[in-house]
Amino acid sequence: MVHTVTLLTREGCGSCVRVHDQLVPLCADAGARLETTDVDRAADRELAIEFGDRLPVVLVDGAEHSVWEVDDDELVATLAEAEPFAGWD
Known part of the structure; x- marks a missing residue:
């Protein structure tokens, strides 16, 4: 499976x-x-409302994976899974 990683950002965000x-x-x-x-x-204005105060946010397969910081080992393990990422339980 090819996973999609989406980084939610905003202009001027150094952490992003x-x-x-x-x-x-x-x-x-x-x-x-x-x-x-x-x-x-974004065309979806809800993104700014939902995530705008806690950027950067990393989504994997559309589910929230990381906020502010990314743990390399966690992301690598997630991307190695054969199934789509459904979020943390």
């Missing part, structure tokens, strides 16, 4: 840039698709 740079090699190594969505420019 740092996490993006962290995600690029992790996603490449795992064969995952990396997308970036600026919550302030």
Whole structure:
């Protein structure tokens, strides 16, 4: 399965840039698709309402995986799973 990692960001967010740079090699190594969505420019205005005060947020397969910081080992393990990520229980 090819996982999709979506980084929710906003312009001027230094932490968002740092996490993006962290995600690029992790996603490449795992064969995952990396997308970036600026919550302030997204067609879905609900993204800014839901996530705007706690960026950066990492979604895997549409489910929230990480907020503010990314644990490399956790993300690598998630991307190694054959099933879509459904969020933390």
